[in-house]
Every structure is written in C-alpha cells, then in structure tokens.
Amino acid sequence: MTEYLPGGTSPKAQLIADEVRRRIATQQWQQGQRIPDEADLAVEFGAARATVNKALQVLADEGLLERKRRAGTRVVVNPARKATFTIPIIREQIEKLGQSYSYRVFTVRRGPPGNRIVTDLGVPASAPFVHLQAVHYGDGQPFQFEDRWINLAAVAGMENLDFKHINANEWLVRNAQYLRADIEFSAENATAREAQLLGATAGMALLVLSRNTWNDKGLITSVRIACRPGFSMKALD
Amino acid sequence: MTEYLPGGTSPKAQLIADEVRRRIATQQWQQGQRIPDEADLAVEFGAARATVNKALQVLADEGLLERKRRAGTRVVVNPARKATFTIPIIREQIEKLGQSYSYRVFTVRRGPPGNRIVTDLGVPASAPFVHLQAVHYGDGQPFQFEDRWINLAAVAGMENLDFKHINANEWLVRNAQYLRADIEFSAENATAREAQLLGATAGMALLVLSRNTWNDKGLITSVRIACRPGFSMKALD
DNA sequence: TCATTCAATATATCTAAACATATTTACAAG
DNA sequence: CTTGTAAATATGTTTAGATATATTGAATGA
Numbered sequence A, B: 001m002t003e004y005l006p007g008g009t010s011p012k013a014q015l016i017a018d019e020v021r022r023r024i025a026t027q028q029w030q031q032g033q034r035i036p037d038e039a040d041l042a043v044e045f046g047a048a049r050a051t052v053n054k055a056l057q058v059l060a061d062e063g064l065l066e067r068k069r070r071a072g073t074r075v076v077v078n079p080a081r082k083a084t085f086t087i088p089i090i091r092e093q094i095e096k097l098g099q100s101y102s103y104r105v106f107t108v109r110r111g112p113p114g115n116r117i118v119t120d121l122g123v124p125a126s127a128p129f130v131h132l133q134a135v136h137y138g139d140g141q142p143f144q145f146e147d148r149w150i151n152l153a154a155v156a157g158m159e160n161l162d163f164k165h166i167n168a169n170e171w172l173v174r175n176a177q178y179l180r181a182d183i184e185f186s187a188e189n190a191t192a193r194e195a196q197l198l199g200a201t202a203g204m205a206l207l208v209l210s211r212n213t214w215n216d217k218g219l220i221t222s223v224r225i226a227c228r229p230g231f232s233m234k235a236l237d
Numbered sequence C: 001t002c003a004t005t006c007a008a009t010a011t012a013t014c015t016a017a018a019c020a021t022a023t024t025t026a027c028a029a030g
Numbered sequence D: 001c002t003t004g005t006a007a008a009t010a011t012g013t014t015t016a017g018a019t020a021t022a023t024t025g026a027a028t029g030a
Helices: A012-025 A038-045 A050-060 A088-095 A116-121 A168-175 A192-199 B013-025 B040-047 B048-061 B092-095 B115-121 B168-175 B192-198
Strands: A065-068 A072-075 A079-088 A102-110 A129-138 A141-151 A180-189 A207-214 A218-227 A232-236 B065-066 B072-077 B079-085 B101-110 B129-138 B143-150 B180-189 B206-217 B218-227 B232-236
Touching: A012 A050, A038 A050, A050 A065, A050 A102, A079 A218, A079 A232, A079 B180, A088 A102, A088 A129, A088 A141, A116 A218, A141 A168, A141 A192, A180 B079, A180 B180, A207 A232, A207 B129, A207 B206, B013 B040, B040 B048, B048 B065, B079 B232, B092 B101, B092 B129, B092 B143, B115 B218, B143 B168, B143 B192, B168 B218, B206 B232
Parallel strands: none
Antiparallel strands: A065 A072, A079 B079, A102 A129, A129 A141, A141 A218, A180 A207, A180 B206, A180 B232, A207 A218, A207 B180, A232 B180, B065 B072, B101 B129, B129 B143, B143 B218, B180 B206, B206 B218
16 A cells, blocks of 8 residues: 655655645546545544645645635646746856856946836835946856846945945845845847847847845845846756 | 734744744844754744744745754855746636637647657657647737647547647646656747747747656657747746 | 625644654764 | 764654634524
C-alpha cells in the first residue's frame, strides 16, 4: 500500500498531499466535485485533522483545490498553472555563467521623479530622486541595460552615495529591504539608444523586466531592465 | 505597539510574519544574523511555538529566512527575489476582461514530431504527434497565437479527438495531469505570419511563452504562445 | 415574496505538549 | 591531528483539543 520514496520516508502531510494529488490526477475525484471533509480524511489516513489540513492547504496553494468554510473542499475545475521565477542578482547570474562581470554607469542625475514615476506609481513630484542608466556586462559583452529611479527619501544613508561608482542594485539589495514589490515582463523593440548600448540592432525584440519595490516610507526604486537580444527567463513548476 | 490593518485583524501567524519582515526591512535584524529561536519568539509574541513556526516557515519559503535544525534561523544574505506568475486559461483570462472569447484553428496535422521537439526535448522521432496552430481572440481581436505539438502516446483517449473543433488547451488541462513542467518567457520579433494572424506588423516585439509538460509516459505537449503586441505578464511578490 | 434571524457545519487558526531528526559542540580515543 | 561518540539544542512534524469565523440552509416574520 505505502510506497517507498528513494531517500527515506516523507512526512505524513506530504504523503497525504501526494495521495490526494493522485486521486485528482486519476479522476477518482473529479473536477468540481466536493471531497470528503477534513475529519473524514483524518480518519481514513489515520492522521490528525491538523495534518490533513496542512496537506490540503498545500494543494490549495498549488491551485488544485478550492476551500471554503462551511462549503467544504472541492477540486478546482480549471486548475491555473503557476510558475515561480527567481530574479537573481545580475552579478551572480553572470558569474554563474563563468563570465567576468562588469558594470558601467552612463547617466546619474539628481532631481524630481520622472513623469511616469509620478503618475503611474503615485509618488509626490517633490520627492528627491536619482535617475540612473547603466549597463551590465558579462565578459565585456552587454547583458542588460538598466534604467532606474531611486527615491532618496526611502532609505537612510543614500543621499551621499556616489552612484557613479557604486552598484545601485547591489547596494539596494543589501541595504533596502522591501515590503512589497511588483514585477512585469514585456517585450519591446529596442530603441536606437538601447540597441547601441546592448550591441544590437534597433527594433530587435528585447525582453523587458520592470520592477517596483516599496517599503514603509513609500517607493524605494523603480527599475526597467532591457535584456540583451535572445535572453529569456526560465522556470520549472 | 500593535498596528491596525484596514479591514480587520489578521491571523496571528500573519501578524508575526509581518513583524519579522519589518524587523528585517528596518535592519533591526541584519543580513546573515541569527534571529531568536522559536521558543523565545513564542514568548515574545505571546503565541504558541507552532504559530511562530508557521510564520517563519512562510518567510523561509519566500526566501527571506534560512532555517536549519540545531543551527537556528538566520536572515538570508542576498535574498533572491522571486515572482510567481499565474498562467491562466486563455478563455478565462479573456472573459475576465469582459470580452467574448473565440478560437480558430489554422493547422492540424498528424505525423512525427518536429525537429525542435526531437532534438531539444529528447522525444523519439517515431512518436505519434499532432501539430496544431490556432489563434485565440477576445471580442474578435487576436489575443494569442498558439503553436502546439501534442504527443498522442502520452494520454489515452486522444487518438480520436477532433482537434479542429476541440480546444486542445482546455482538453489537456482537464484530462492530462502533468507531473513536471517548464516554462520560458522570451521576446521575439513577429514573423510575417504571426503579424498577419495577430493583426500586427512584422518585426513588432512579441512576448513569447514556451511551455512543455511531461507525465510518466514522457512529453505531453510543447506549446509556444506568441502574445499580441503590448501584452505583458504581471506578478506581485 | 422577500428579508431577517439563527442554528448547523466545515474550514481556519491556535494551543500545548510530545516525539523526531539534523547538526553542532564537546570530549574521548586512536 | 583525526576520528568516533555522545550530549545538547533548534527546528520539523504530528497530535488532540479548543475556539473563531464564514457560509449554508432552514425557520421566521414583515
């Protein structure tokens, strides 16, 4: 009855989750159907209700089950697929490829936030910002073009930083933990400037990653990263 | 001391997680530093150890904490940022926008798998495949161009399906549970054909989503979805 | 008919306690 | 100095029981 997993036994909640997954996969429990309640499953699997709860919670997080108080637990009709991407620190990403990392700043300008920052992100137009444009290289080849706005009011100790020589991304990762973030992947045709900086041709399709991070004082930074042509983001799920 | 959250109280574990997050964000607990153990935190927060455990588990899943038995819990040094994307069923995505969904198949051809499938995915060249090309529309406007290969040997009951009239994506979602999947976002310039089918101009940058799913019998399906110009994938994290 | 109230019920969450397990640390033996 | 062993300790997991909360569905009354 019980299966052996290579490398030892799994926790009970895991085994229960696997069995429920199997029942859904084999359509023993069909889409939209209500499954037995936690108490019954606890009896069936010889576990405590809390353990069953944990297992079902996992499957609900995966999007396979839908749980509502009083109404019970049912198999989701059209399970949405989820994929988690890890957004690495550029330096690490490049060094993992066995390439040497370098970084060059093309623009540093202090001043009020750009229009997009004010209108899209609801930042006061009077906030003190730095606008940065830089390129990250692997073995001397352009890897990413970074266009970043930084809110100097969001993190103490930034006023006197020399962003011309400090890697803003890494400084922020280490010194400005965020509470909330959003991210967006899109595709854009390279502008003439991007093409030049990335060693590409104008109009080439670039994967663009836009990310905003926030802490309790408001927006920390808003960055738009245009990746070199052909670059892609991969994930398992 | 305690903060009010608009809209009611949160579960205790959530409040604890938020407070820990805050302490990390404010560098009260610095990167690499060990934080108090569960028992101490339980006392401090007036909660049971299990509740603290749950809260810390969440933060560890988020990649903010690193936990090891006996060694304790510490703040991760260079937190990798993660973003989870939900890949919705196209029909639902379009209907959620308040548009009417339609779908048109342009190509259905049975035969051996394409070269890319054989070489990149290690599928035997003799496997029975169907190659599909279709466009999904919202209110009559092209939304996505789908280019899909389906391994007929991977799922029983597919040999006699009429993919000309059945929505392959939805049939597979409902009938072919996968064990493993990978996904990739990239940017590509629209080919003439894609431009025509998507009502775009050749060369426009398109966000492309490539996805392969597998079960115990091997590859189920490999699909490449070119989204209409300007489309983007968003996530919070 | 429709809205309100109220009891029943399934999940959500928490607690306290126990045992399991991995890992560190110290110490002893070779 | 290395290896082996044992104690200590922090997290991992489960249990049994309790309370909280949302939702259903039936009963009630305007």
